[in-house]
Amino acid sequence: MKMMKPYVWLQTSDDSIQQVEQEIAMFCPLICQEIIQKGMGSSKNCAICLPQQVSPAMLSLILDYCRFHQVPGRSNKERKSYDEKFVRIDTERLCELTSAADSLQLKPLVDLTSRALARIIEGKTPEEIRDIFHLPDDLTENVEVEEEHVDDRSVDDLLSFINGNDGGKLNILTILIFVFT
């Protein structure tokens, strides 16, 4: 086993190579595996090749996140308020960050960013969602109107379905079922 070095070499998607504090980079499980299992990153010649999703800008954001959370003894309140500020970036970059964090298997950051994205899109219309995620409008108008599901089972069938096999326990004459969506 090689000696642990305080710095590690990382290569981002634009082929640029940079030196990063090992302690912080190891916060990302993917980088940690490369160092421990494959002994990579110890010099510029054997820099760890990061996934395509990790651009230099995203790496710098991710390292900021790791640097903050790696410090022991911070209170939950401090961490929460840092996280809240951290995800106050535009939607496009938030998507990029989610993707980059996922490729580095940094689950807490994936949770944080996907939750922030959920909050952004929560009240939006389908049209706005298509704009944000660059999705095609491939549902034609008549498909868009949900087909009404007609339940053609008779009341007796429904009763025996609800009562199960031992049946007859409930004396239900009319059953109206509303489904909350």
Added chain:
Amino acid sequence: MAEVLPHELILEILSWLPVTSLMRFRCVSKTWKFLISNPYLVKLHFERSSRTPQILLLERQRYKSQCFLAGLDSLPCLIQNPAPSSCGRILPCPKPYKYNLFGSCNGLLSLHDSLFTNQYEEHWVCF
């Protein structure tokens, strides 16, 4: 450069959304419609939402009852002011009758009500 998120990440995002938004987003695209009906999303969504439990309150008056949903954190407020409308969100019920809680399963509730007159008996079960 537009980032196209893989399906797993779209599922992650969707799993944090309230059910009403999910239902609305079924008509975003074919892929989203498919993803929203994915059983894995149901499982993930349930895991997320069960971490923030809510209490169902039934306020029963003489002729009608109303259902309220309130977060556990609003308990102290409810104890001080027992009117649930002050702290909770009103759950839309089809008819403001006197519902009884019939049963529940994974956050799905079954409410029951009945109406008796001389001519007929009517029972309502709503989910």
